Amino acid sequence: MKVTKSGMVMFLYILFLMLPIYWLLNMSLKTNNEILNSFSLWPQNLTFENYMTIFTDKSWYSGYINSITYVLMNTVISICVALPAAYAFSRYRFMGDKHLFFWLLTNRMAPPAVFALPFFQLYSSVGLFDTHIAVALAHCLFNVPLAVWILEGFMSGVPKEIDETAYLDGYSFTRFFTRIFMPLIASGIGVVAFFCFMFSWVELLLARTLTSVVAKPIAATMTRTVSAAGMDWGVLAAAGILTIVPGALVIYFVRNYIAKGFALGRV
Amino acid sequence: MTKTWNNKAWFMVLPVVILVAFSALLPLMTVVNYSIQDTFGNNQFFFAGFEWFEEIMTSSRFHDALGRQFLFSTIILAIEVPLGIFIAMNLPSKGWKSSLCLVLISLPLLIPLNVVGTIWQIFGRADIGLLGASIAALGLDYNYTQNAVDAWITIIVMDVWHWTSLVALLCFAGLQSIPEAYYQAARIDGASKWATFRYIQLPKMHGVLLIAVLLRFMDSFMIYTEPFVLTGGGPGNSTTFLSIDLVKMAIGQFDLGPAAAFSLIYFLIILLMSFIFYTVMNSLDKKEG
Numbered sequence: 001m002k003v004t005k006s007g008m009v010m011f012l013y014i015l016f017l018m019l020p021i022y023w024l025l026n027m028s029l030k031t032n033n034e035i036l037n038s039f040s041l042w043p044q045n046l047t048f049e050n051y052m053t054i055f056t057d058k059s060w061y062s063g064y065i066n067s068i069t070y071v072l073m074n075t076v077i078s079i080c081v082a083l084p085a086a087y088a089f090s091r092y093r094f095m096g097d098k099h100l101f102f103w104l105l106t107n108r109m110a111p112p113a114v115f116a117l118p119f120f121q122l123y124s125s126v127g128l129f130d131t132h133i134a135v136a137l138a139h140c141l142f143n144v145p146l147a148v149w150i151l152e153g154f155m156s157g158v159p160k161e162i163d164e165t166a167y168l169d170g171y172s173f174t175r176f177f178t179r180i181f182m183p184l185i186a187s188g189i190g191v192v193a194f195f196c197f198m199f200s201w202v203e204l205l206l207a208r209t210l211t212s213v214v215a216k217p218i219a220a221t222m223t224r225t226v227s228a229a230g231m232d233w234g235v236l237a238a239a240g241i242l243t244i245v246p247g248a249l250v251i252y253f254v255r256n257y258i259a260k261g262f263a264l265g266r267v
Numbered sequence: 268m269t270k271t272w273n274n275k276a277w278f279m280v281l282p283v284v285i286l287v288a289f290s291a292l293l294p295l296m297t298v299v300n301y302s303i304q305d306t307f308g309n310n311q312f313f314f315a316g317f318e319w320f321e322e323i324m325t326s327s328r329f330h331d332a333l334g335r336q337f338l339f340s341t342i343i344l345a346i347e348v349p350l351g352i353f354i355a356m357n358l359p360s361k362g363w364k365s366s367l368c369l370v371l372i373s374l375p376l377l378i379p380l381n382v383v384g385t386i387w388q389i390f391g392r393a394d395i396g397l398l399g400a401s402i403a404a405l406g407l408d409y410n411y412t413q414n415a416v417d418a419w420i421t422i423i424v425m426d427v428w429h430w431t432s433l434v435a436l437l438c439f440a441g442l443q444s445i446p447e448a449y450y451q452a453a454r455i456d457g458a459s460k461w462a463t464f465r466y467i468q469l470p471k472m473h474g475v476l477l478i479a480v481l482l483r484f485m486d487s488f489m490i491y492t493e494p495f496v497l498t499g500g501g502p503g504n505s506t507t508f509l510s511i512d513l514v515k516m517a518i519g520q521f522d523l524g525p526a527a528a529f530s531l532i533y534f535l536i537i538l539l540m541s542f543i544f545y546t547v548m549n550s551l552d553k554k555e556g
Binding site: 010016027036082093095109111114116117122140141198202219236237240243244250255 | 270271272273274275276277279280282283284286287289290291293294295297298353354356357358359366368369370371372373374375376377378379380381382385386387389390394395396397398400428432485488489491492509510511513514517518523526530533534537538540541542
């Protein structure tokens with residue numbers, strides 16, 4: 001097989017990306033004793049004990065359920081409110097539309113650290129503290145503007161004549177939107193779902209601030225492994241590997257849209 | 268596309284406005300409220316005017332964090348953007364190899380931020396990490412928890428590891444949109460590789476590159492979790508970026524007034540950047556379309 005220069009570049013880059021992940025995987029399959037006392041590139045005594053700890057301890061696996069719950073809630077909310085708004089931005093001009101669009105975008109650029117404390121107070125005062133919906137709503141802060149922005153790009157790519165023809169054929173707005181328009185921008189909706197999932201899944205600061213016990217995300221649970229007996233490296237590594245799995249699945253399903261999606265539908 | 272003027276479109280935007288107002292405007296007002304008041308406890312507040320703003324603007328703590336933040340964002344952009352373009356140009360453009368590469372390089376993007384921190388925390392340790400152990404085996408003194416330079420290098424390598432793929436994917440999307448005919452024309456004219464890049468690929472990537480640069484600028488400017496997990500802002504204050512400093516102030520020390528003023532100044536800086544971003548992007552759209 002001929003080795004090309006670009007093949008070499010990609011190989012090195014992917015090697016660079018995969019090494020730290022491999023190391024985490026390697027550690028997750030060792031016992032703590034082996035991690036600390038011997039240095040090896042692969043596990044000498046393969047053990048799945050670290051994973052068993054996570055799957056059998058409720059405080060561990062409920063973290064995953066909590067994270068996935070609020071991520072899915074956030075994705076659904078973001079898409080539902082962003083669809084009509086993006087349609088309005090792509091089809092109509094109205095009072096203050098440009099200002100509104102800009103204001104929405106600025107929220108994507110607001111540092112979560114600025115909002116952590118006020119969020120805590122706001123959600124505590126309305127009794128939403130430590131619920132999944134609180135985190136889902138908080139993550140709307142950066143996901144909704146992004147969803148509107150991406151969907152607007154995809155919708156502007158659909159010719160306006162399609163709308164007009166549908167109305168002439170006697171379609172009502174809701175019927176046109178769900179039967180004709182949404183299938184046309186299906187890839188856009190997929191991309192938005194991917195982005196909402198991604199940004200909500202990786203975020204920790206707000207999720208940790210807004211939860212304590214009931215809705216505690218896995219990312220926050222992981223900080224627990226620092227105990228009196230020292231770091232429980234094996235379990236920490238196993239938990240880390242398990243957080244990568246949902247992301248990897250999502251990437252696999254949207255692999256054909258990734259490139260277009262990252263260009264926010266504007267290519 | 269010509270758009271019709273219709274104020275009823277507001278009804279379609281309304282859910283978004285209400286939602287974002289609840290999750291952004293209300294908290295922001297709380298911040299504004301704190302930034303102009305002082306308290307001696309017991310929930311009694313009194314008006315403090317612009318005192319906190321003056322205090323923050325003149326404090327060396329803020330200036331240092333801001334300086335570190337700009338330095339960090341600049342280094343990140345200087346490494347990730349050229350590297351991202353380079354990777355994008357070497358990505359296979361079709362077939363199963365392309366899909367495989369895309370899936371593999373997107374993987375770091377979907378790892379929770381604190382796990383990214385944890386991965387590098389482990390990877391860089393001299394006793395149990397591959398990177399740390401390899402460097403130690405070379406006889407170099409490397410310890411990211413004690414040495415400020417090592418801490419910086421580790422954080423930068425970590426960020427490059429984490430986010431270069433985003434730039435690469437965006438540029439790849441831009442490159443995919445160039446018709447094959449352009450390259451054929453370049454070949455007929457006998458254009459060099461550099462000329463093809465400079466006059467065909469780069470102009471076509473302009474739009475996505477702008478998105479990439481600004482997304483990376485914004486996100487690196489807000490970076491919190493990764494350095495927090497990796498170094499906790501240390502050693503000393505050497506990796507205390509703006510967000511870390513802010514959280515320390517607001518939640519660690521509960522200095523609500525100064526923290527709120529800090530937040531607003533921080534937010535205004537980013538707002539200014541996004542305004543420039545939005546204007547530049549709009550004017551580019553007009554020029555092309």
